[in-house]
Amino acid sequence: MRGESTPTGAVRPAAGAPRRVSRGPDGLIGILAKIILLGLVDAAAAYGLFQLAVSEEWVVFGISLVVTLAVNWIYLGKRRLPAKYLAPGLIFLLVFQVFVMFYSTYIAFTNYGDGHNSTKEDAIHAIQLSALERVPDSPQYAATVVEDGDELFLLVTDPTGQVSLGGPEQPLEPVEEPVERDGTGKAVAVEGYETLQFADLLNRQADVAELVVPLSEDLEDGTLRTQDGSTAYVFKPRLTYDAAADTFTNTTTGVVYSDSGEGTFRAESGETLGVGWKINVGFENFERAVTDPDLRGPLLQVVLWTFAFAFLSVLTTFALGLFLAIAFNRADLRGKRIYRVLMILPYAFPAFLSGLVWSGLLNPEFGFINNALLGGADIAWLTDPWMARFSVLLVNLWLGYPYMFLVCTGALQSLPPDVEEAARMDGAGAWRIFSAIKLPLLLVSLAPLLISSFAFNFNNFNVIYMLTGGGPRFAGTTFDIGATDILITMVYKVAFGTGTGRDYGLASALAIIIFIVVALVSTISFNRTKALEEIN
CATH class of the missing domain: 1.20.58 (Methane Monooxygenase Hydroxylase; Chain G, domain 1)
Structure with a gap:
């Protein structure tokens, strides 16, 4: 039975018909x-x-x-x-x-980095903890290490028999009975906490040694620490903090450290305490990039090499990719599909893995290229500055030409064949056809891809870091910067590397400079490509 039509034209399902979900x-x-x-x-x-x-x-x-x-x-x-x-x-x-x-x-616009990664209150607390020293003739506390979840606590019995419990974030507090004691009266267990046995103490020896339990809310009153998990002693900071004067005083030498206004506590002699805090520094990081003699010279060399690396990488990969695309675009070439698959194989491997493989192949001492292909030659592929730069360009060529081969093949196949035929009928040779017809037409469609390739190689972290690590390192600088470093690897090393330590503020300033440079180059390049659109 068919459904009935409603006044609005919709068909009402017939009675008894199953409803669809x-x-x-x-x-x-x-x-x-x-x-x-x-x-x-x-x-x-x-x-x-x-x-x-x-x-x-x-x-x-x-x-x-x-x-x-x-x-x-x-x-x-x-x-x-x-x-x-x-x-x-x-x-x-x-x-x-x-x-x-x-x-x-x-x-x-901050000094964020090693020693300046938190607030002033956290820095004061860290300085007090780092300056702890055992109090001479400190009373000995019988200690038991207990655990609640993954956090360790000290269950201690003072010389008078009073039992207390505390942790890193929980000052020592008296424990009401009942507690379990051994034959000497030492508290060895308390309800709600698991007692660490001898084997557990051995496995977590480092955690036990770092366990610091404040005696009260004020660290100036002292803390309890244990080395063996069975006895604890009172420690007090050798640096006392005066909140009213905002100063630290060394109780041994009497030296006073005051707020320097630069995120550290500094003495009159210029000595600073190791822990500081994060503050705003304005344009100081940008000024350091161009005025610091330890950074200015290496930075200039890195900038020049970054532009050279990006430009030469685009030029070489595009030239080789276009040459192979033209060679394998012949209609009468047999097996060209197989050849094309072989051509793009380097593109199928991860760049970081290829960089590591090539690093082994180019090793000057036991690499395959020196020992097998060149008969034991001693060529410093990765240790000489200019040879290292050449090696980076060579490996990047091997990694980058398949992409250019693919895009050039597609662009060539989209060119109208009648234009080339007309040129041949006019007597133009192969080179004339390529330089005056094919290449300009190809650049119209490929220019944006070449610009994006330039921007990619400007920040090509993988091939640099995995192949050479940015080396060989420049002499005369405390920064871990080398001859093959580009701006992005330099930023990484400043932020996370060795040398002067982590400096996230300076690294962020350099990253902004990279962004501005790439944006300017891309804008200028895209504007210049409008001239190519006039070619039809």
Whole structure:
């Protein structure tokens, strides 16, 4: 029996006919999927908001809360279809691009780095902990190391028999009975905590030695530390902090350290305490990049090499890729599909893995190229500055030409054949056809790809770091910077490398300089490509 027609023209299902489950976004399955996915998102957001609230990160907490409410408002409504498609991409853009850009800019104007990575209050606390010394004739506490979850605590019995319990974040507090004691009266267990046995103490010896338990909320009153897990002694900092004067005083020498205004405590002699805090330094990091004699010379060489490396990499890979594309584009060439597959094999290997393999092949002492191909020749492929630069360009050519081969092959096949035929009928030779017709037409479509390739090689971290590590290192500088370093590897070393230690503020300033340079070069290059569009 057929369904009846309603006044609006819709067909009403016949009586007794089975109803189909709607599978659209507003159907039963769509609503269930929406509830499950939103529930997972809200659960993750609730956990993150709780952690932010505990850490008192109220700005990030407020932003996260607004984003979470906006996501629920968008996906629980029925008339916000465009926003439902745009929201995920917009959120990822804000988190992974906009936020990273603004945060890096903020860090560039600070002294954030080793010794300056937290607040002043945290720095004062760290200085007090690092200056702890055992108090002479300190009373001996019978100690037992106990555990709650993954956190260690000290259960101690003082000479009077009083039992107390404390941890790194929990000052020592008396423990009410009952506690379990051994034959000497030492407390060895307490309810709610697991006692570490001798084997456990051996396995966690480093954690036990680093365990510091404050006697009170004020670290000046002293702390308890144990080396063997059975006895503890009182330690007090040799540097005492005067909150009213904002100074540290060495109790042994009497030297006073005051706030230098540069994120450190400094004595009149110029000596500073090892732990500082993060402050805003304005354009100091940018000034260091061009005025610091320890950095200025290497930075200039790195900038010149970065431009040379990016330009020569694009030039060589494009030339080889175009040559091979023309060679394998002949209609009468047999097996050209197999040849094309072989040509793109280097492109199939990860760049970082290829860099490591080539590093072994080019090793001057036991590499395959020197020992096998060149009969034991002593060529410093990676240790001589100019040979190392040549090696980097050679390996990058091997890695980059397959991409150019692919794009040039596609561009050649899109060229109209009648133009070449007309040129041949006019008597033009092969070189004339290539230089006056094919190459200009190819550049019209390939110029944006060449510009993007230049930008990629300007920041080609993998091939530099995996092949040479940026070496050989420059002499006369404390920074770990070498002849093959480009700006991006230099930034990495400044931020995470050796030498002068981690300096995230300076690294962020250099990253901003890279961004500005690449943006300017790309803008100028794209404007110049408009001239090629006149060729038709």
